[in-house]
Amino acid sequence: GDSVTQMEGPVTLSEEAFLTINCTYTATGYPSLFWYVQYPGEGLQLLLKATKADDKGSNKGFEATYRKETTSFHLEKGSVQVSDSAVYFCALGGTYKYIFGTGTRLKVLA
Amino acid sequence: EAQVTQNPRYLITVTGKKLTVTCSQNMNHEYMSWYRQDPGLGLRQIYYSMNVEVTDKGDVPEGYKVSRKEKRNFPLILESPSPNQTSLYFCASRLAGESYNEQFFGPGTRLTVL
Numbered sequence: 001g002d003s004v005t006q007m008e009g010p011v012t013l014s015e016e017a018f019l020t021i022n023c024t025y026t027a028t029g030y031p032s033l034f035w036y037v038q039y040p041g042e043g044l045q046l047l048l049k050a051t052k053a054d055d056k057g058s059n060k061g062f063e064a065t066y067r068k069e070t071t072s073f074h075l076e077k078g079s080v081q082v083s084d085s086a087v088y089f090c091a092l093g094g095t096y097k098y099i100f101g102t103g104t105r106l107k108v109l110a
Numbered sequence: 111e112a113q114v115t116q117n118p119r120y121l122i123t124v125t126g127k128k129l130t131v132t133c134s135q136n137m138n139h140e141y142m143s144w145y146r147q148d149p150g151l152g153l154r155q156i157y158y159s160m161n162v163e164v165t166d167k168g169d170v171p172e173g174y175k176v177s178r179k180e181k182r183n184f185p186l187i188l189e190s191p192s193p194n195q196t197s198l199y200f201c202a203s204r205l206a207g208e209s210y211n212e213q214f215f216g217p218g219t220r221l222t223v224l
Contacts, residue, residue, distance in 0.1 A: 036215075041217075042217060043202075043215035043216050044202075045215070049210055089153065093210065096158055096160060096166065097155055097158065098213070100152045102150060102151060
């Protein structure tokens, strides 16, 4: 069945460092891909999405490209801030069902 | 304000005592879904509903029931809770149609079953 494999955390970075969180997937068909962010004590919020191969999603300085050839959707940000500290989830969406990764906790130090 | 609300936010109960977690959205969304979040396992989908009176199982439906009698509400029912249902639960909703429509999540319900 469909699955999402996400980089283990926690990831600890200094402010202004470059961030990469790896995400790979297996899926039948052509799912949409998402990154969600969860701040402490809150529900998940959509960070960015891509709906087809080679699409790039971007938001708040974060980017991810839907790579069909490598079945990947890695999250990147050029310069992280303390306020980016959160848990990040990669997810794929079929017609009705969603598969989430295990989440990667990011901690950014000032 | 557009939102998904869940009640209660925190609940401690005992094995076998039936409980209901309510979920309501004010965005007129057709699609609603329940997830549970567990350490090391991420979010797993319990049930989803495409519209009123239309529900289907997600990946981990055992021990749960849902109903969708009104468009805005999607309660999660645990008829006989067990300790392995201790978890953080999230309700979500989105517009019908393509899966790339954004899901909006509630704030979560932390359930402890003793």
